[in-house]
Amino acid sequence: MQATKLSFVTIGIALAGSLLLSSCDPGPNTQTGPLDLTVSTEDGTGDDANITTAVHTTLMADLQLKHLAIEVETRKGDVKLSGEVATAAQREHAERVVAAVSGVKNSCIKYSTV
Numbered sequence: 001m002q003a004t005k006l007s008f009v010t011i012g013i014a015l016a017g018s019l020l021l022s023s024c025d026p027g028p029n030t031q032t033g034p035l036d037l038t039v040s041t042e043d044g045t046g047d048d049a050n051i052t053t054a055v056h057t058t059l060m061a062d063l064q065l066k067h068l069a070i071e072v073e074t075r076k077g078d079v080k081l082s083g084e085v086a087t088a089a090q091r092e093h094a095e096r097v098v099a100a101v102s103g104v105k106n107s108c109i110k111y112s113t114v
Contacts, residue, residue, distance in 0.1 A: 055081075055098055065094055068083055070083040076105070077104060077106070082109075084111060090111075095109050
């Protein structure tokens with residue numbers, strides 16, 4: 001009985017200590033400026049999964065596009081976007097944003113205007 005009580009106390013102290021450590025300040029955010037989403041493989045071509053992730057991340061970081069439901073497909077560096085936009089200006093902006101992503105060779109955007 002006494003050993004069980006001691007075990008529970010020891011476990012409680014260990015848990016309390018780990019909770020205190022987990023609430024430590026992680027420090028300042030060291031990333032400044034725009035996101036660095038350079039995508040390339042050893043042979044100089046982009047990896048489709050990484051390009052798709054970079055395009056998604058870039059679209060979500062853009063204030064004009066982050067609220068839109070945009071599907072991204074990538075094949076050999078060619079990116080196809082599909083979704084709905086409110087204006088042709090949003091579609092053109094999405095085209096410019098995607099074209100600037102590292103690793104994107106061509107982009108095809110198929111949007112329907114709401």
